């Protein structure tokens with residue numbers, strides 16, 4: 038391979054391309070990011086950063102930077118007929134980030150871009166891709182100025198109108214909704230609940246108000262179709278919409294900025310991978326902004342793909358792992374497009390009988406604890422799993438107990454909990470931030486000397502040290518320093534409980550924090566077979 042050919046070329050410096058770039062930097066592979074714009078722009082689009090995305094930023098050691106910029110919101114209130122009909126609390130989301138962080142998309146991009154720049158990665162603006170072509174073991178892109186760039190892999194993060202997707206001949210099936218929408222940022226005072234998301238169901242269409250701090254709100258609402266989509270008309274539409282739909286005696290609407298109209302497209306590409314070309318974010322799926330999921334899902338596309346590409350480029354994993362990107366992420370995108378479509382149809386239905394039923398149903402259904410739980414864990418994206426992926430594996434159980442079988446399974450997000458490391462309290466997740474798989478060995482209070490795990494560690498060290506780090510999760514302090522790996526004291530037995538580790542067992546965690554493999558008892562042969570299967 039020629040020295041100056043990067044491993045990966047990222048097309049598009051939106052939130053998805055930038056996340057991928059940050060992760061590639063952390064994995065230490067050679068990459069380049071290009072964008073057709075002359076420089077960063079302010080986009081009045083995403084405002085919600087959900088829990089799973091914040092956990093990903095944790096893994097990238099970046100969450101603190103986002104928290105400094107955004108506003109934590111712990112609840113959402115639903116209004117119909119001028120009254121609050123339901124309230125969704127977010128503080129019991131199953132995550133250490135049990136809130137939604139409200140942060141304008143351009144600020145999210147700025148945090149990611151600043152990190153890259155600090156690390157010496159400059160973004161190449163004014164590079165507009167017009168075509169892509171695979172040649173031998175490389176992808177070649179041609180820019181609008183005639184220049185060509187090559188890389189081993191290309192990741193299209195170039196948004197809904199992806200030129201890469203079009204040039205690669207991939208179709209983007211779906212529909213454009215007839216409804217017209219408006220978005221803006223506005224200074225508002227006198228709202229009934231000024232630190233929550235407000236969702237207002239109204240006969241003229243739904244409206245959402247999202248607090249961005251300092252009395253500034255992102256407003257998104259359905260409006261009447263207009264032919265002439267000027268900024269002035271968009272601002273006027275926002276003022277009318279707030280005036281007629283928000284019921285509050287003391288309401289003061291101040292400055293309105295960045296107003297614009299948009300329509301909703303619901304589309305998905307049928308293949309997330311074509312040879313050496315991958316699609317992520319809006320280039321792969323676009324959907325209604327209902328629930329604020331698009332950017333979050335795109336960031337998770339990037340997170341799913343980054344470790345696979347990085348470990349393949351470094352020669353640490355078999356390239357067949359790259360097929361699991363489509364296998365795992367396409368169903369998530371499909372579900373998202375369909376679910377937000379159903380929700381949007383329901384919210385925009387103006388037939389009086391349907392609207393009346395919807396408002397009553399919202400009042401009743403949203404008050405049920407299981408519905409609340411489902412809603413918050415879905416919105417926060419902590420429920421996403423890859424149980425049916427070919428990467429998710431466990432051997433046939435031999436004598437494993439019922440609780441273990443019902444416990445956390447391969448493909449699910451690895452639970453987090455408090456442990457002690459060198460006598461200091463810490464969280465398991467902070468020990469999983471290395472860029473490898475992590476093997477968690479749970480001793481369930483047994484002496485590790487009797488468990489005979491030294492040979493397993495020796496073989497892992499000999500054959501898989503570039504892929505796997507091992508950690509002992511222990512409830513027996515006598516096991517400290519008995520194995521050549523970090524010792525995490527499960528002093529509250531929280532992790533043993535979360536992982537149903539009643540007997541000694543093993544969990545292999547992927548670099549993106551999902552469980553790849555588990556076994557009880559620890560099955561050395563099966564585990565090594567699993568690792569060999571995905572190794573080069």
Ligand SMILES: Cc1cc2nc3c(=O)[nH]c(=O)nc-3n(C[C@H](O)[C@H](O)[C@H](O)COP(=O)(O)OP(=O)(O)OC[C@H]3O[C@@H](n4cnc5c(N)ncnc54)[C@H](O)[C@@H]3O)c2cc1C
Nearest residue numbers: 049051053073082083084085166196318319329331332333
């Ligand atoms: C009103 C509204 C509200 C939303 N709210 C939320 C929310 O709260 N939460 C959420 O998760 N999502 C939300 N979304 C969706 C979110 O904005 C998108 O999902 C997100 O922008 C997708 O990011 P991306 O990086 O994939 O694409 P983009 O943000 O579209 O970035 C693509 C980049 O590629 C570049 N590019 C394009 N073509 C080329 C080319 N040929 N060559 C080189 N570069 C190119 C572009 O210049 C751009 O910088 C909202 C969307 C809208 C419209």
